[in-house]
Amino acid sequence: MLYAPVPSPEPMHIPDGFLSVTVSVILWGISIIVIAYALKRVNADLGERQIPLMGVLAAAIFAGQMLNFTVAGGTSGHLMGAAIATILLGPWAAVLVMTTVISIQALIFQDGGMLALGANIFNMAVIGVAVSYVAYTTIVSLTSNRKWGVFMGGFLSAWSSIVVTSLAVALQLALSGTSPANLAVPAMAAIHAIIGIGEGLITVGALALVYSTRPDLLKLGQAGPKGGKLVWVIGLLLAIGLAILSPLASANPDGLERVAEQKGFLGIAKGPIYEVIPDYVLPGISNEALATILAGVLGVIIVFGVALAVAYMRRSRQVSGD
Amino acid sequence: MHIHFLDPYQPRLSPVHRLDPRVKFVLAVAFILTTAITPPGAWPVYILLLAIVLAVEILSDLGVGYVLRRSMLAIPFVLAAFPVIFTLEGLTVFSLDIGPWMLTASQPGLERFISIALKSWISVQAAIILAGSTPFPDLLVAMRAVKVPRLLVAIFGLMWRYLFVMVDEAMRLLRARAARSGHADRSDLKPGGKLVWRGRMAGGMAGSLFLRAFERSDRIYMAMAARGYNGEVHSFALPSLSPANWLVLGLSLAVLLILLIISILIFG
Numbered sequence: 001m002l003y004a005p006v007p008s009p010e011p012m013h014i015p016d017g018f019l020s021v022t023v024s025v026i027l028w029g030i031s032i033i034v035i036a037y038a039l040k041r042v043n044a045d046l047g048e049r050q051i052p053l054m055g056v057l058a059a060a061i062f063a064g065q066m067l068n069f070t071v072a073g074g075t076s077g078h079l080m081g082a083a084i085a086t087i088l089l090g091p092w093a094a095v096l097v098m099t100t101v102i103s104i105q106a107l108i109f110q111d112g113g114m115l116a117l118g119a120n121i122f123n124m125a126v127i128g129v130a131v132s133y134v135a136y137t138t139i140v141s142l143t144s145n146r147k148w149g150v151f152m153g154g155f156l157s158a159w160s161s162i163v164v165t166s167l168a169v170a171l172q173l174a175l176s177g178t179s180p181a182n183l184a185v186p187a188m189a190a191i192h193a194i195i196g197i198g199e200g201l202i203t204v205g206a207l208a209l210v211y212s213t214r215p216d217l218l219k220l221g222q223a224g225p226k227g228g229k230l231v232w233v234i235g236l237l238l239a240i241g242l243a244i245l246s247p248l249a250s251a252n253p254d255g256l257e258r259v260a261e262q263k264g265f266l267g268i269a270k271g272p273i274y275e276v277i278p279d280y281v282l283p284g285i286s287n288e289a290l291a292t293i294l295a296g297v298l299g300v301i302i303v304f305g306v307a308l309a310v311a312y313m314r315r316s317r318q319v320s321g322d
Numbered sequence: 323m324h325i326h327f328l329d330p331y332q333p334r335l336s337p338v339h340r341l342d343p344r345v346k347f348v349l350a351v352a353f354i355l356t357t358a359i360t361p362p363g364a365w366p367v368y369i370l371l372l373a374i375v376l377a378v379e380i381l382s383d384l385g386v387g388y389v390l391r392r393s394m395l396a397i398p399f400v401l402a403a404f405p406v407i408f409t410l411e412g413l414t415v416f417s418l419d420i421g422p423w424m425l426t427a428s429q430p431g432l433e434r435f436i437s438i439a440l441k442s443w444i445s446v447q448a449a450i451i452l453a454g455s456t457p458f459p460d461l462l463v464a465m466r467a468v469k470v471p472r473l474l475v476a477i478f479g480l481m482w483r484y485l486f487v488m489v490d491e492a493m494r495l496l497r498a499r500a501a502r503s504g505h506a507d508r509s510d511l512k513p514g515g516k517l518v519w520r521g522r523m524a525g526g527m528a529g530s531l532f533l534r535a536f537e538r539s540d541r542i543y544m545a546m547a548a549r550g551y552n553g554e555v556h557s558f559a560l561p562s563l564s565p566a567n568w569l570v571l572g573l574s575l576a577v578l579l580i581l582l583i584i585s586i587l588i589f590g
Contacts (some may be wrong), residue, residue: 015396016449017442018403021358039473048553051473052542055480056488060535062481063488067495067531069524070513079528088532099474100481107461108330110395110449113442115354178438179402180409198521205525206532214533296365300440303369307376311386 012080012169013105013120016113020176027172028118031099034126038095046093054093058100061085065101067202082128082165083136083158083203088210088217091133091231098125123168127242130235131164132157137232150211150218151204158203159196164239166192167246185246328489330392330453338382339455342567344560347464349574350452354445356578362437364589367581368444374577375447384454389447392454396446403438407431458482467560476555484538491534495527 019027042050061081068078081101085094102120105111112120135157143149170188174181210217333339338346353375360367379389410431418425456464462482465475513520563571 015399015442016354016358016445017396017438017440018399019358021355024358035474036471039471043473048547048551049539049543050553051476051480051555052546053536053539054477056484056535056539056542057532058477058481059484059488060531062485063492064528064531066489066492067524067527069520078524084528084532096474096477100477104478104481104485106449108453108458110392110446110453113354113445114351114449115358115445173402177434178406180405183405183409184402201518201521202525202528205522205527206529207525208522209526209529210533214536217536296363296368297436299365299369300372303373303376307373307380308386311380314380315385 012124012165013102013112014116014123014169014172015110016115018113018176018178019116019119019172020178021115023172023176024115024119027122031118031121031126034095035099035121038092038099041092042096045090054096054100057085057089057093058097058104061097061101062104069198069202078198079202080124080128080162080165080199082124082161083132083154083199084206086129086132086161087136087154087157087203087207091129091228091235094129094132095125098129119172123165123172127168127238128161128165130231131239132161133228133231134235134239135160137228147211151207154203154207155200158200159193160239162196162199163189163192164242167242171242171246181246189246328486329458330450331457332384332388332454334383334455336381336383336455338378338384338451341455341570342563343456343460343464344467344563345567345571346452346456347461347468348571350448352575352578353448356582357441357445357448359582360441360585361589363433364437364585367585367589368437368440370581371444372440375444375451378451379447382451382455384451389450389454392450393443393446396442400439400442403435406438407435410434463560466557472555472557480542484542487538488531488535492527492531495531499523499527 042054046053061079061084064079064081064084066078082094082098085097089097099121102112102124103117106114106117106120136153139153139156140149143152166188167185170179170181170184173179173184207218353371357371360371376386379386407427408425408431410428412428412430415427415429415432417427452461459479462475462479465478466472515523
């Protein structure tokens with residue numbers, strides 16, 4: 001029996017290579033600012049308890065992502081965790097916990113890239129947490145803290161955090177010129193509207209248990225943290241902004257493409273490689289462009305073959321040497 | 323049953339393992355950054371980058387096969403870049419006739435798609451070498467050296483220490499459920515209960531995992547306080563880098579810089 005830590009099936013952790021350098025660097029900048037502020041706030045609120053609490057809960061969220069349930073033969077739903085972390089810990093601590101989880105996933109398990117880590121933190125630890133916070137606090141205060149309000153708030157905050165995060169991912173991919181907005185946005189939104197239901201169900205299940213055994217942990221709804229209003233407003237703006245921006249971008253992908261080109265996101269026009277290395281083509285293929293690509297691929301295969309051969313020889317030498 | 327297979331670190335006696343973790347960390351990030359900046363279609367540069375990463379793999383004794391197996395993780399994401407083949411305008415390479423649609427693959431589209439896939443594959447291999455050849459505590463040292471906030475590094479460290487404990491707990495929960503009710507990994511088995519019920523059960527398990535984590539963190543805090551912890555993170559001063567490590571760092575960065583300049587001058 002191996003419940004090996006599989007990479008999360010939802011396309012949320014962006015690997016390296018998919019985001020342009022500009023997008024990566026900007027999102028790193030935003031994430032660093034948010035993390036720095038969250039560190040300050042959590043340190044003020046929790047003091048010396050911060051390190052053990054954050055560390056162990058990050059480990060719990062990581063492990064909690066392994067708890068899946070069968071949806072239909074072969075597929076399963078499971079947890080991202082931003083919503084449950086926000087509800088139980090408040091927004092700032094949740095930012096730190098999610099940052100820790102995502103960083104370890106990237107650094108150790110290559111679930112998400114290192115250069116793309118800033119973007120992944122921005123999506124899951126900043127947007128995911130902010131949207132969860134807005135949805136949960138709004139619904140809980142509207143229903144004046146009744147039991148069904150807590151559960152409904154939990155479900156909706158989990159669902160909307162997944163969906164809005166996926167919209168952000170789609171927009172970043174479009175801005176980087178990796179996938180066209182008119183395909184990426186609807187596809188991501190549709191997939192995650194379904195995945196979000198699984199997240200919502202798990203979150204409600206977790207809340208139900210906490211509600212009946214440790215109701216004291218659910219105080220966030222009653223006494224919001226200092227600066228909670230600010231988080232609320234920013235979260236709402238993020239959610240609305242992404243919800244409006246992404247359909248717009250998807251309806252008018254050329255617009256986004258133009259923005260991307262003007263800002264230099266899409267990389268500069270390619271130089272005349274054929275002039276610099278005139279013979280860098282394969283003979284027998286009339287289409288020069290295709291020949292260049294094929295030559296590139298062939299080069300990769302050759303390098304790869306040589307590496308495998310060297311590795312193999314080295315191993316057999318070691319075996320005979322022993 | 324304990325979960326030890328989680329840690330990707332592979333103990334070996336290779337030169338890559340012996341390299342200072344700070345040097346390795348900086349070089350891995352610099353390598354990935356170089357790969358990211360390389361413009362699409364700069365095939366010779368990609369080939370050189372791939373050759374470098376494969377050479378380090380061989381040097382590290384991790385085994386090319388091991389790194390390749392792990393590098394397959396990023397493959398599903400390549401789907402996200404797939405449409406770009408058909409949406410960029412340019413020289414037509416081939417056309418696909420699928421029912422009512424006509425998909426035209428353009429040369430810039432194909433070029434960008436292959437570039438993205440290659441970049442991603444090369445970068446993930448560098449990250450795998452770093453994680454496979456550096457024990458986690460050494461990675462923490464490297465993070466401290468590049469000025470990641472101390473508190474964050476301490477949280478990372480504590481998370482790693484309890485990760486295996488929490489994953490063991492999660493596996494116990496999963497085993498208990500598998501013994502009693504609602505989960506089926508195989509598609510020909512019918513899981514128990516309705517979908518909503520199964521979702522809430524998984525949620526209950528997550529909830530109990532979090533409650534246990536809360537209580538555990540209380541105990542950990544008390545144990546730390548009993549041993550004199552007062553919120554300060556104490557750590558040893560970082561030793562200075564040996565001349566050999568400086569040499570490796572300088573030479574490697576110079577090579578990456580040259581590659582970068584070539585790629586931008588010729589293909590930019």
